């Protein structure tokens with residue numbers, strides 16, 4: 520089996536205007552070297568309003584940083600005020616789009632059916648979905664994290680064929696670890712990431728489960744990244760707060776190399 524290339528993605532959430540976006544990507548490019556890009560695929564996920572600026576910079580300076588969006592409409596076009604279509608994102612050369620982030624599930628009532636529609640909208644436009652799954656604190660306390668996450672995975676992948684599913688990236692983000700400073704232990708991350716890979720083998724095949732990158736997200740920083748990413752089924756990280764500082768994000772990318 521070919522080794523999966525680690526992926527480190529930075530979810531900027533609702534931070535940075537389009538000018539600040541340029542400054543942050545420039546700083547990140549300055550902090551990274553060829554070895555870093557060879558060790559891990561580096562992705563930034565800015566707000567919609569920043570994407571054109573990031574695209575122009577990446578394109579103009581031939582940066583090896585890839586980028587994507589934080590959301591995608593389930594619809595193709597038309598009377599959907601405030602939404603942004605997959606075709607619009609593809610035109611901006613977005614490689615990835617976040618789907619099913621817990622903040623969208625919680626604050627925008629996104630359910631598995633909508634997440635599934637967004638996954639399909641991404642594939643339709645040749646954008647790789649970065650699917651987020653993860654349990655809240657109550658579910659974790661009851662010990663039902665694996666069951667919960669696998670149900671979210673099944674829902675998101677409904678009627679998604681193997682040739683599409685093998686390109687997906689999945690981020691296991693326990694809700695209780697997001698923005699709290701309370702990071703999951705490497706063993707917690709490994710348990711759920713391995714279960715996700717096992718389910719992909721059941722739903723599809725061992726080729727698909729062996730190809731898909733499964734990331735961990737939730738309070739990842741430079742100092743805790745190596746332990747988590749050293750785990751067999753953890754192929755990288757989805758980083759929130761720590762990706763807003765170029766040097767800290769670069770540390771995660773660099774320390775991830777040890778994994």
Ligand SMILES: O=C(CO)COP(=O)(O)O
Pocket residue numbers: 530620692696697698699700736737738739757758759760761
């Ligand atoms: O939600 C996250 C990334 O999508 C994680 O956020 P933090 O790294 O700030 O905990």
